[in-house]
Structure formats: structure tokens, C-alpha cells
Amino acid sequence: MSSVFDHNFEIQWCPGCGNFGILKALKAALDKSGKNPSDVSVVSGIGQSGKTPHYVNTNGFNGLHGRALPVASGLKISNPEQLVIVHGGDGDGYGEGGNHFIHGIRRNLDLNYFVHNNQIYGLTKGQASPTSSLGTASGIQPSGTIMEPINPLKLAMSLDCGFIARGFSGEPAHLTELMLEAFAYKGFAYIDILQPCVVFNKVNTYSWYKERAYKLDSNYDFSSKASALEKMEEWDEQIPLGVIYKKEKPEYFEKASLTNPPKVQSSDHKQYWNEILSLYK
Numbered sequence: 001m002s003s004v005f006d007h008n009f010e011i012q013w014c015p016g017c018g019n020f021g022i023l024k025a026l027k028a029a030l031d032k033s034g035k036n037p038s039d040v041s042v043v044s045g046i047g048q049s050g051k052t053p054h055y056v057n058t059n060g061f062n063g064l065h066g067r068a069l070p071v072a073s074g075l076k077i078s079n080p081e082q083l084v085i086v087h088g089g090d091g092d093g094y095g096e097g098g099n100h101f102i103h104g105i106r107r108n109l110d111l112n113y114f115v116h117n118n119q120i121y122g123l124t125k126g127q128a129s130p131t132s133s134l135g136t137a138s139g140i141q142p143s144g145t146i147m148e149p150i151n152p153l154k155l156a157m158s159l160d161c162g163f164i165a166r167g168f169s170g171e172p173a174h175l176t177e178l179m180l181e182a183f184a185y186k187g188f189a190y191i192d193i194l195q196p197c198v199v200f201n202k203v204n205t206y207s208w209y210k211e212r213a214y215k216l217d218s219n220y221d222f223s224s225k226a227s228a229l230e231k232m233e234e235w236d237e238q239i240p241l242g243v244i245y246k247k248e249k250p251e252y253f254e255k256a257s258l259t260n261p262p263k264v265q266s267s268d269h270k271q272y273w274n275e276i277l278s279l280y281k
């Protein structure tokens with residue numbers, strides 16, 4: 001089915017890559033959101049996930065490795081009406097950009113942060129990433145990584161992130177619903193998306209995730225910190241999919257207006273636009 005969010009760029013991901021399921025879910029969520037392409041900005045860093053803005057017909061920015069969140073924050077502050085969606089990778093978002101993940105959660109702008117977690121550095125040919133399991137063998141660590149993986153959901157929880165979810169690219173319809181819930185959430189909405197890399201991660205495959213992944217049902221209480229922490233510990237035998245923790249909290253603009261309105265909103269910055277552009281001609 002065609003979508004106004006389709007883009008004609010040739011897709012450079014390997015056949016069977018989990019990123020296709022994420023792209024499908026994203027376009028379906030955008031279609032369902034009722035937004036026009038000009039109302040949406042997709043921002044990324046570097047990596048296979050970083051290619052996402054090229055494949056969707058919205059405003060787009062593909063910047064430096066790990067630096068998507070600062071760009072997206074500036075964009076949102078200067079244009080609060082935009083729906084801003086940030087795509088990162090497990091290396092990009094939890095390694096090189098880990099600091100921005102922490103402070104992005106603290107700032108609590110109304111951003112959507114979707115991390116393509118394939119537990120490997122895909123673009124640079126398979127080095128261990130911050131979420132690679134202990135012992136993951138790679139070309140530069142043939143006998144396996146000796147670093148413990150981080151649990152990104154628990155990291156987000158420790159910072160009291162108000163929306164923490166986990167999706168799976170092998171379940172695009174379910175992922176679409178999670179993305180829509182993230183769009184509707186006022187504040188920093190974070191989804192860690194399990195994304196098989198069929199070339200460099202031969203352990204965490206579609207079938208490995210399918211054997212373990214299950215969807216949280218309507219009886220699950222996502223407002224309970226204790227239940228959320230319990231779910232976030234699940235991994236080796238079963239992996240929960242869905243909104244794991246959610247709570248309302250004041251987002252950036254509400255907090256800012258308690259003190260002073262952000263400068264960028266109160267000044268007529270458009271008058272400087274041509275002057276700034278002329279510097280780059």
C-alpha cells in the first residue's frame with residue numbers, strides 16, 4: 001500500500017535486515033497519526049539506523065554519530081509544533097551518544113526516541129556494542145567481549161523516564177501501536193526496538209527473539225515501578241514487548257514556563273535567518 005510518507009531513495013540495508021520492519025511500522029504510524037509530511041521531522045546519527053530519514057518522506061536530518069538527540073532538541077525547542085522522531089542505534093544511542101540519552105531524559109522534551117537495538121555495530125561490520133551479550137565474538141574480539149552489556153531500559157528507569165517501551169521489528173503491527181502511543185505521550189518517549197542484524201549477529205536472530213518475545217497484556221500495570229523493574233530484568237528466557245513503564249510528568253515547556261519562556265520562542269529569530277544563510281553561500 002502506498003503512503004504519502006514513501007520516499008524513492010534506494011534502500012541500502014541488507015535483504016532481511018530488521019530495519020525494514022521498523023521502517024514499515026514507522027510509516028504505518030505516521031499514516032495513522034494524520035500528520036502531513038511537513039509536520040514531521042525524522043532525525044538520526046550514524047549507523048544503519050541513521051539511514052532512516054533518507055527512506056521516509058518527512059523533514060529529515062542525518063548528522064553525527066551519537067549526536068541525534070541534541071539536534072532534535074534544538075529543532076523541537078525552535079519549532080514545538082513539529083512531531084520530532086529520533087532514530088538511533090545501540091552503539092549510536094547507548095555508546096557514542098549515551099550522555100545525550102541521559103540528559104535527554106532529564107530535559108524531558110516532547111521527543112520520540114526509537115533505538116534500533118541489534119546488539120552489534122552493524123555499519124562498521126560487527127564489533128561488540130554496549131548491548132552485546134557477554135562473550136559475543138567478533139572480528140576484533142574473536143574470543144568474545146569481556147564487557148558486561150548495559151540494560152538500557154533500567155538505565156532509563158533510573159532517570160525516571162516517563163515512557164519506556166520495548167518493541168520488536170518482527171512484530172511491525174504491534175510496533176506501530178507502540179509508536180502511536182509514544183507520539184501521544186507528552187514528554188520523552190523511548191522505545192528500545194529489537195532489530196535482528198542478519199549479517200553480523202548470528203545469535204540474536206529473528207527466531208531467537210521470536211522464541212522469547214511475548215506481549216504484555218492489559219492486566220499489566222505499567223504505572224508500577226516494581227513490576228517494571230521485574231519486567232526489565234527478563235531477557236534470557238522471555239522478553240516482554242509493550243509499554244513497560246509510563247507516568248505523567250511535566251515536560252520541558254511546562255517546566256520552562258514556570259521560570260522564563262525559552263528565548264528562542266520569545267525573540268523574533270526569523271529576522272536573522274537570511275543573514276545566517278548568507279554566511280554559508
Ligand SMILES: Cc1ncc(C[n+]2csc(CCOP(=O)(O)OP(=O)(O)O)c2C)c(N)n1
Pocket residue numbers: 046047048049050065088089090091092093096116118120121122123124129
Ligand atoms: C564519533 C564516531 N565514532 C565512530 C564512528 C564509526 N562508526 C560509524 S557507525 C558505527 C557503529 C554503529 O553502530 P550502531 O549505532 O549500533 O548502528 P547500526 O549500524 O548497528 O545500526 C561506528 C562505530 C563514527 N562515525 N563517529
Ligand code: SF4
Pocket residue numbers: 012013014016017018019048118122123196197198199200
Ligand atoms: S549489516 Fe546488519 S544492520 Fe546493517 S543493513 Fe545489514 S543486516 Fe541490517
Ligand SMILES: [Mg+2]
Pocket residue numbers: 047089090091116117118119120121122129
Ligand atoms: Mg547496532
